[in-house]
Amino acid sequence: MARIPRALAAVLMTGALTAGYFVVASPANAATCPTTRSPRVDGGKAHWKLSCRDGDLRITGWVDDTRADAKCAVVRIDPHVGSLREIKACGSGTRETFDKTFYNTDTANVTLFLR
Template sequence: MEVKVRKKRAALSLVLGTALASGLLMVTAPAASAASCPSSWEPTISGAKGKWTLRCAGKDVVVSGWIEDTRADGKCARVHSIGGNGSEHQKQACGKGNRASFEWRYYNTDTAHIRLSIK
């Protein structure tokens, strides 16, 4: 009887540990937004922050904004964007306090997926 209880406890511990780990992964995942125009977002993650807007321009979407490296850790703040048409762009800012601006146009779409991360 005691062996069955131990096995059940071990299985429960595994399930709870997996759920906890999944939750932690979700919390530490890069900040991302998938949006259509017009919209704006101002994400902050550990080591980076940014601000961007999506605006419609005819049949296109224009993504513009900035990112900033907020920690002296030897890593760079990075923004990566994929337009609804499949085109991709990226920009990075390296060194604490450094900021980089960007503006990208995605043709024949009104959506873009944008992600802030550290690399």
């Protein structure tokens, strides 16, 4: 059986530890209007809708924490113009709703993960 060099093993272990910290359900590619998504991860689920009007982006939806694991289900909205927003649902059975508007843009990266 081949041995893994120590430096490579350290990099792989760091990657595994980092991957355990964030569990991403949806890719971080840009979503444009109109878009609806309902991603799930082991411990959380969400639903969101992107709509545009007069050059502005509106994102509405919810995020649920579905497991008692001391982690929160988080929806991160990263618009191409404006400030990053995170909506967290913490505690199994908890749901948080959101309705955010971003001005002068029609795209955003929207992801669901656990933290």
